[in-house]
Amino acid sequence: MTRECLEDLRNGVVLAELGGYGDGSYCARHGAGAAMVVMGTYIVDPGDHVPYPERFVFKPSRAHYLEYLRGHVAAAGKSGAKVAVSVVSVEKRDTIEFLQAAEEAGADCASYCAHSTMAMFVHYGLSSALLAIDRRQDLRDWATSIVKSVSISVLFKNGGSEDAGGRRRGGGPHLFRRGRGSCRRL
Numbered sequence: 001m002t003r004e005c006l007e008d009l010r011n012g013v014v015l016a017e018l019g020g021y022g023d024g025s026y027c028a029r030h031g032a033g034a035a036m037v038v039m040g041t042y043i044v045d046p047g048d049h050v051p052y053p054e055r056f057v058f059k060p061s062r063a064h065y066l067e068y069l070r071g072h073v074a075a076a077g078k079s080g081a082k083v084a085v086s087v088v089s090v091e092k093r094d095t096i097e098f099l100q101a102a103e104e105a106g107a108d109c110a111s112y113c114a115h116s117t118m119a120m121f122v123h124y125g126l127s128s129a130l131l132a133i134d135r136r137q138d139l140r141d142w143a144t145s146i147v148k149s150v151s152i153s154v155l156f157k158n159g160g161s162e163d164a165g166g167r168r169r170g171g172g173p174h175l176f177r178r179g180r181g182s183c184r185r186l
């Protein structure tokens with residue numbers, strides 16, 4: 001993502017992740033005038049009974065979602081907004097492969113959902129559980145692996161963490177750019 005693209009996002013409206021709703025046509029319908037629309041969050045998981053809207057769940061491996069992403073990213077782009085694709089999985093490689101496919105499908109931005117409180121993720125210390133103060137290194141590992149795997153910018157959607165006094169800290173999306181070793185708040 002270029003500096004101009006980041007400038008495009010500044011102060012712009014973002015159509016946020018709406019699992020079960022936010023596919024390409026939904027983003028096209030509701031994203032007009034937005035700076036960015038975020039498709040998903042999608043879940044990539046081998047399980048047969050993921051408790052989530054079925055059409056937002058994919059089995060691992062690009063054969064299961066590449067064509068879907070091509071069609072839906074193109075549709076979302078008709079909104080005129082930048083298109084981000086959000087995903088969460090238990091296995092890190094499943095998130096990475098999905099976001100690589102999203103990039104190949106033409107997405108402008110990749111997004112990891114660190115916002116989910118679903119048991120299937122927090123049980124493994126993932127998604128929102130990665131935001132605990134003592135999990136910083138794990139969060140950094142996830143972030144580094146993802147950022148190194150795609151050329152587009154990567155968003156980390158999070159609701160923040162709590163400090164020792166129970167106060168919320170650091171919520172909101174963080175944008176990571178490859179090779180900069182830094183992240184910027186949108």
Ligand SMILES: Cc1cc2nc3c(=O)[nH]c(=O)nc-3n(C[C@H](O)[C@H](O)[C@H](O)COP(=O)(O)O)c2cc1C
Pocket residue numbers: 016017018019020040041042086113115116157
């Ligand atoms: C129906 C619905 C589905 C949502 N799905 C997701 C999701 O899949 N991934 C995600 O990161 N956030 C999801 N969110 C959260 C929204 O993207 C957004 O962050 C939230 O609604 C902002 O809430 P607030 O303005 O009340 O803080 C969802 C919200 C709603 C209402």
